Amino acid sequence: MRLLLDLGNTRLKWAFEEGHGRWQAQGAAAWNEDMALLASTWRALPAPAAAFGASVVDAEREQAVAAQVRALFGREVAWLRTPASACGVRNAYPEPGRLGVDRFLAMVAARAAGVGDCVLVGVGTALTLDALEADGRHLGGLIAPGPRLMQQALLGATAQVRPRNDGVLVDAADNTSDAVVSGCWQAAAALVERFVARMAPRFGGAPALRLDGGDAAGLLPLLGLPATVVEHGVLHGLAVWAQAQSGSSATP
Structure with a gap:
């Protein structure tokens, strides 16, 4: 089980992935919503073996989400920073x-x-x-x-x-x-x-x-x-x- 995190400008989107693209649960929370509600949802799900994240927001919000994952599951979030190439895609920048x-x-x-x-x-x-x-x-x-x-x-x-x-x-x-x-x-x-x-x-x-x-x-x-x-x-x-x-x- 993996926890996937997409930290967008407006919302945090997440999914618990079982493998091969199958999601056990997924959802979203706006940044102006109570993150404690998100924690209560996650707490009811099996602990993931790993957590991966992608973020376009500030470091403060990244750190807050990472701290919540650490507190709930004892896992560190592996953040993807845009590479020159990966998974068959070659970045033009x-x-x-x-x-x-x-x-x-x-x-x-x-x-x-x-x-x-x-x-x-x-x-x-x-x-x-x-x-x-x-x-x-x-x-x-x-x-x-x-x-x-x-x-x-x-x-x-x-x-x-x-x-x-x-x-x-x-x-x-x-x-x-x-x-x-x-x-x-x-x-x-x-x-x-x-x-x-x-x-x-x-x-x-x-x-x-x-x-x-x-x-x-x-x-x-x-x-x-x-x-x-x-x-x-x-x-x-x-x-x-x-x-x-x-x-x-x-x-x-």
């Missing part, structure tokens, strides 16, 4: 550690799943896009604000843009609320479509498009391209990496 570990692990998961040439899109606080060839070569990517962060940035930087309600998605809005929501979400969709179009010649054809993250399902219907929503790509990639560290197909 000349400074490998500058690539977010979440992006790297999403590529590891896609490679392990045999997806082939693909564009991977993380739709969360940030909108991340990465191009991955079938042989595992990373062609690079882009980062932009996620659609909700775009909205927050717009409202924070303007004096007159003040929506009266949450707004709905439309092609052309006749009120500020709908205009803000629709503009930000359509901007995200347009960036994804443009990136796929720019990468297609380098792939020699249309790549598979995979969306992951908390807002992936919301972006999917706005795209004019076929796409698949995947869940917990970072955790699945982390499971592949953890398995490689064990050097065996058996789970302790």
